[in-house]
Each structure stands twice: as structure tokens, then as C-alpha cells.
Amino acid sequence: MAEIQSYSINFGPQHPAAHGVLRLILEMDGETVVHADPHIGLLHRATEKLAESKPYNQSIGYMDRLDYVSMMCNEHAYVMAIEKLLGVEPPKRAQYIRTMFDEVTRILNHLLWLGAHGLDIGAMTMFLYCFREREDLMDAYEAVSGARMHATYYRPGGVYRDLPNQMPQYKEGKFRKKGKAQRLNKNRQGSLLDFLEDFTQRFPKCVDEYETLLTDNRIWKQRTVDIGVVSPERAIALGFTGPMLRGSGVEWDLRKKQPYAAYDEVSFKIPVGKNGDCYDRYLVRVAELRQSNEIIKQCITWLRANPGPVAVDDHKIIPPARAVMKDKMESLIHHFKLFTEGYVVPPGEVYAAVEQPKGEFGIYLISDGANKPYRVKIRAAGFAHLSAFAEMVKGHMLADVVAMIGTQDIVFGEIDR
Amino acid sequence: MATVADLIIKIEKRLGTAVTCQIINEQLLVDVAISDLLRVAKFLRDDNALRFSQLIDVCGVDFLHYGLSDWATDSSSSEGFSRGVGPGQYVAEEDIDFPARFAVVYQLLSIKYNHRLRLRCFAPGDTPRVPSVVDLWPAANWYEREAFDLYGILFDGHPDLRRLLTDYGFVGHPFRKDFPLIGEVEMRFDATEQRVVYEPVSIKPRTLVPKVIKHVGHNE
Numbered sequence: 132m133a134e135i136q137s138y139s140i141n142f143g144p145q146h147p148a149a150h151g152v153l154r155l156i157l158e159m160d161g162e163t164v165v166h167a168d169p170h171i172g173l174l175h176r177a178t179e180k181l182a183e184s185k186p187y188n189q190s191i192g193y194m195d196r197l198d199y200v201s202m203m204c205n206e207h208a209y210v211m212a213i214e215k216l217l218g219v220e221p222p223k224r225a226q227y228i229r230t231m232f233d234e235v236t237r238i239l240n241h242l243l244w245l246g247a248h249g250l251d252i253g254a255m256t257m258f259l260y261c262f263r264e265r266e267d268l269m270d271a272y273e274a275v276s277g278a279r280m281h282a283t284y285y286r287p288g289g290v291y292r293d294l295p296n297q298m299p300q301y302k303e304g305k306f307r308k309k310g311k312a313q314r315l316n317k318n319r320q321g322s323l324l325d326f327l328e329d330f331t332q333r334f335p336k337c338v339d340e341y342e343t344l345l346t347d348n349r350i351w352k353q354r355t356v357d358i359g360v361v362s363p364e365r366a367i368a369l370g371f372t373g374p375m376l377r378g379s380g381v382e383w384d385l386r387k388k389q390p391y392a393a394y395d396e397v398s399f400k401i402p403v404g405k406n407g408d409c410y411d412r413y414l415v416r417v418a419e420l421r422q423s424n425e426i427i428k429q430c431i432t433w434l435r436a437n438p439g440p441v442a443v444d445d446h447k448i449i450p451p452a453r454a455v456m457k458d459k460m461e462s463l464i465h466h467f468k469l470f471t472e473g474y475v476v477p478p479g480e481v482y483a484a485v486e487q488p489k490g491e492f493g494i495y496l497i498s499d500g501a502n503k504p505y506r507v508k509i510r511a512a513g514f515a516h517l518s519a520f521a522e523m524v525k526g527h528m529l530a531d532v533v534a535m536i537g538t539q540d541i542v543f544g545e546i547d548r
Numbered sequence: 549m550a551t552v553a554d555l556i557i558k559i560e561k562r563l564g565t566a567v568t569c570q571i572i573n574e575q576l577l578v579d580v581a582i583s584d585l586l587r588v589a590k591f592l593r594d595d596n597a598l599r600f601s602q603l604i605d606v607c608g609v610d611f612l613h614y615g616l617s618d619w620a621t622d623s624s625s626s627e628g629f630s631r632g633v634g635p636g637q638y639v640a641e642e643d644i645d646f647p648a649r650f651a652v653v654y655q656l657l658s659i660k661y662n663h664r665l666r667l668r669c670f671a672p673g674d675t676p677r678v679p680s681v682v683d684l685w686p687a688a689n690w691y692e693r694e695a696f697d698l699y700g701i702l703f704d705g706h707p708d709l710r711r712l713l714t715d716y717g718f719v720g721h722p723f724r725k726d727f728p729l730i731g732e733v734e735m736r737f738d739a740t741e742q743r744v745v746y747e748p749v750s751i752k753p754r755t756l757v758p759k760v761i762k763h764v765g766h767n768e
Contacts, residue, residue: 171712171713172711172712172713172714172715175713175714177722177723179723180722180723180729181729184729184756185756185757186757189757215573216573367601367602367659368601368602368685368686368687369686369687370602370603370604370685370686370687372604381659383659388662389662471757472757472758472760473757475760475761475762479572479573480572480573480577480666481572481573481575482575482655482664482666484604491604493604493605493655495605495607495653495655497609499614499615499761500615500761500762501617501759501760501761502757502759502760502762503757503759505613505614506607506609506610508605508607508653510604510605510655514690514691515687515690517690518687518689518690518691519686519687522686547713548713
């Protein structure tokens with residue numbers, strides 16, 4: 132019998148399990164991966180260079196489009212960097228709103244991850260379950276910013292506007308009978324906070340549902356336990372952050388260790404794994420879903436009790452109200468200058484990082500005193516994770532490649548930038 | 549979290565004149581010469597009082613247009629937008645001297661002591677060369693490939709310095725400040741040749757919002 136030589140196969144860039152446009156050149160020995168060479172950059176849009184050509188505020192929307200499943204967390208890092216350079220401190224209510232929406236975003240991200248990861252390795256139902264809950268949170272996004280995904284809600288100095296007092300409601304029509312509209316509107320009678328509170332009460336039950344399907348599931352465990360084991364030392368050396376690092380047992384979370392926004396005033400725990408395999412990373416993320424839910428609850432209570440401004444009262448960086456603008460000359464000038472030229476940021480440089488659902492998302496900003504950033508460097512968590520992909524996947528079977536892509540929670544918007 | 553000042557004392561005590569420390573916006577920036585880079589980096593990683601075990605980020609910076617604005621005058625005039633000097637032309641606001649055009653910036657994190665540090669290394673020349681830190685932090689691998697791809701910075705000792713983000717067969721280093729925002733080539737499918745062809749760009753660069761530099765107090 133002829134001896135079988137190792138051979139190369141091409142995986143992607145258009146593959147449903149590649150979570151975007153990942154091209155992998157896999158060198159195989161039978162079904163075992165000997166070497167993997169990820170080719171990235173197929174979604175490269177030069178976001179950093181684009182940001183260098185525009186006034187600061189015009190790039191906030193680009194941040195949503197980096198990691199397009201954790202939109203507001205990306206904005207958070209960017210506006211934090213600008214605020215540090217400007218020396219501006221947003222009001223407390225804005226900090227709480229940001230904290231709340233960061234956690235809403237974390238749930239959104241982890242739900243998409245859980246659904247897609249489940250789908251990749253054979254748990255179809257997860258996808259449907261997770262998207263059911265995502266829908267409610269998307270509605271919260273829409274109610275507050277007008278957009279379901281790319282919100283551009285955070286602004287340097289605060290947030291775009293206060294939380295709405297009324298949730299938008301479903302209307303009856305040709306395709307939606309009166310009874311159905313009423314049923315859908317049942318939890319939309321009050322404000323956005325009421326709507327979110329209703330969600331936080333329902334959500335722990337939903338997480339239980341996910342766990343009954345997966346946590347003790349024999350097939351799920353066969354696909355994830357002891358797959359892609361990373362030791363804590365190696366995870367640190369490879370630049371892992373977020374659940375990838377915590378799954379290996381390193382208790383590191385920027386929300387606790389280097390608190391920003393209102394994270395030092397809410398209580399929550401950092402879930403950590405033990406073995407550093409795909410299964411532990413799954414458990415960490417599911418535990419984070421529960422923790423995020425608790426944080427949202429605390430934020431809702433605080434926001435109910437403490438009305439107030441949601442942005443600094445400085446019209447050099449925050450536009451004046453439209454009504455005022457129509458009959459005050461100075462407001463008109465402020466508005467005009469802000470939207471044509473933008474604001475000037477003092478020279479200097481800063482690195483601001485947030486604990487985004489995937490890990491540390493950082494913005495390194497250099498200003499030369501102009502109305503545009505001189506250099507913006509986006510530090511994406513997924514980039515460091517994917518760079519270690521070859522090492523993680525070595526010696527595993529071809530089918531585990533898909534489990535590994537899933538466990539890294541890869542989104543190409545942020546890796547290719 | 550120890551203060552930045554404590555950190556400076558620790559570093560200066562051990563490294564002396566090899567580094568220049570400064571605090572910018574409450575964050576520590578350490579400048580190091582190319583010849584000292586590997587020694588300093590290894591020290592920062594291994595020293596018991598520092599333990600910068602994690603390399604968070606590596607990026608290139610091009611200082612070619614630093615402090616240059618494309619707004620010709622400070623005073624208002626009746627000429628409106630025409631005061632702009634035009635795309636690709638710049639006016640120096642003041643003379644700012646950097647040791648070199650390119651720099652490589654490393655963001656370090658110490659998980660043990662909860663410190664951050666930014667290490668900056670200026671690299672002279674048009675094709676700058678910097679020693680690679682892959683052997684110290686494996687995380688540097690792709691970051692250095694990215695900096696090579698986008699800025700043309702060469703990392704000596706890197707095991708696999710290929711382009712990472714740009715297209716196969718791309719020419720140039722797109723994040724250099726003298727590389728146009730619209731790029732050099734455009735791509736289309738040619739129906740007669742039945743293949744994708746590359747041609748010089750047909751659009752013209754334009755500045756939507758001119759870059760304006762104002763000095764402290766001007767915003768007030």
C-alpha cells in the first residue's frame with residue numbers, strides 16, 4: 132500500500148463555520164492538522180487610516196462596525212480615549228447608562244457566540260433560542276439610539292440622549308392581528324428601564340434552558356472537553372484576554388482590576404475556568420451571562436433613583452439642544468462649528484482599554500492638537516486570539532478546527548479592522 | 549494598583565540612562581534606543597518587581613505629518629473654505645522634532661502588579677529596522693507582521709515576516725502618511741479579458757474637513 136503523504140487543504144474564506152472571511156491553509160496528516168496558516172485581511176477597511184482623516188466624532192460609527200456584535204463596548208473605548216485627552220469627565224448618569232449598555236452588549240455578544248458555536252458543532256436549537264433573546268436587547272438598542280446594531284450612542288462627554296420614557300410598540304396591520312400586537316406589546320407599556328427589568332427577570336430562566344441543553348450534554352462534552360487546552364502561562368504569553376484568559380484560570384477582568392465607567396460601584400463576580408479547554412470557556416461565558424444580568428439589574432435600580440444630565444454641559448464637544456439652537460445665536464455658532472470643523476484635542480497620547488465581551492479592546496490615540504486624530508491604533512482582542520490559532524489547533528482533528536474557531540469567538544470586523 | 553510615579557522610580561533605579569520616562573495623561577511612556585530594546589524588554593518582562601508578562605499591542609507610528617495642518621490661516625477672512633491649502637499640502641504650525649520618522653510602540657501589561665507601560669522605540673531611515681520581540685512575547689508575531697505590512701518596518705529576527713492585512717501582491721505600505729487615502733490602484737472585473745484587472749485609481753483625493761490645529765485656549 133502506498134504511504135499517504137501529508138497534504139494541504141484550503142478552508143474558507145467563504146465557509147459558514149469560519150465566522151466571516153477567514154481563510155485557513157491547513158496542512159493535514161490524514162485527519163490530523165499538522166500546521167495551520169490563517170490568512171486574514173479579506174475584510175480590511177483601513178479603519179485606522181480613515182479615522183485619521185476625519186474629525187473625532189465622525190469615527191464613532193466606525194467603532195460599531197469593528198466588532199459588529201459588541202457595538203457599544205467598542206464605542207466606549209474610543210470615547211474614553213478622547214475624554215482622557217480632553218480631560219472631560221462624563222456625568223454619573225452617563226457612566227451608569229454606559230455600564231448598563233456595555234452589559235446589554237455583553238449578553239448580545241455571548242448569545243450570538245453561544246448560538247453560532249452551538250450551530251457549528253451540532254446544537255441547532257441553541258441558535259433559535261439565543262436569537263429569541265437577542266431580539267429584545269436589539270429593541271433596547273433601537274429604543275435608545277434609533278438603530279438596532281450600529282448605535283453611535285456614546286459620545287465624548289456622555290451619551291447621545293437620555294433613556295426614553297416610552298418603548299416603541301408594535302402596531303396591528305395586515306400581517307399582525309390585534310391580539311398578536313397586544314401580546315407583543317405586553318412588556319412595552321412602560322419605559323425602556325421597565326422593559327429591560329422585565330428582561331432581566333426572564334433571562335436567568337432562559338440561561339437555565341441553554342444549560343439543560345448543553346452543559347451535561349454528552350455530544351457537547353465530546354466536542355469541547357479537552358479540546359484546545361491552553362495553560363495559564365501560555366495564555367498570558369500569547370496575549371489572550373477576556374474569556375480566553377479566564378477560561379485558563381487567570382482571574383483577570385479589566386472591569387474589576389482597572390475599573391472604568393461605574394464598574395467600581397456595582398457588584399459582580401469574575402467567573403474563571405480550570406482546564407483551559409473549549410468546555411471551560413463555554414462555562415465562563417455562560418456564567419458571564421448571569422453576571423451581566425445582575426449588573427444590569429443594579430444599573431436599572433440606580434438609574435431609576437437618580438435622574439440627571441447625561442452629557443457634560445460643554446457645547447464645544449456636545450451639541451446644544453435643537454430647540455435652543457433655533458433662537459440663540461451662540462448655540463447656532465456652536466452647532467455649526469461642531470458639525471463642520473469638530474473640536475480640537477490637546478496634543479498628547481493615551482491608551483484606553485475596556486473589557487469588551489471578547490477581551491481587552493483598546494484604543495491608542497495620538498493627537499497633535501488638531502481636530503482629527505493623528506494616529507488611532509485599535510487593539511482588538513480577537514487579533515491576538517487568532518494569531519495563536521495555529522498553536523491551538525496543532526495536533527487536533529479537522530472537525531476540531533471548527534470548534535476552535537467557535538471558542539475563540541472570532542469576528543472579522545475587529546480582526547481585519 | 550501602584551502609582552505611575554512608583555513605577556518610574558523602580559524602572560529608573562534599575563535601568564538608569566538606557567530609558568527616558570515621561571508621564572503623559574497619567575500613563576507611563578518609556579523611550580528606548582534600538583540598541584537597548586531587547587535588553588530593556590527582557591528586563592521589563594522578567595524583573596521580579598515589574599513582571600510585564602503580557603504584550604498587549606505593538607503598532608507602528610509615522611510622524612511625517614505631525615503638527616502640520618492644511619488650514620493656512622488663523623484669522624477669519626471672506627474667502628471661506630479656500631483658506632485650506634489643498635489636499636496633500638500642509639502648513640507647519642511649529643517645528644516639532646522627532647528623533648526619526650517612524651516609531652514602534654509596545655503596550656505592556658503586568659497582570660501580577662496591575663501596571664501598564666508604553667514602550668516606544670524610534671527607528672531611523674525610510675526602511676526602518678527594529679529587533680523583533682517574538683522570542684520574548686509570542687504575541688508579537690502578528691502585531692509585527694501588521695506593522696511591517698502597513699508601515700514597512702522590518703523586524704530583525706522575526707520568523708515569518710509576511711504581509712498580513714493587505715491584498716496578495718499589494719505594493720506599498722498603506723498607513724504611511726504619504727500613502728494616499730484613496731490608494732494607488734483600483735480593481736474591476738474585465739468582461740472581455742474575463743479576469744480581474746488592476747488600474748491606477750480614477751478618483752481624485754479630496755479633503756472633506758480640513759485639518760486644523762489650534763493652540764490651548766483657542767477653544768475657549
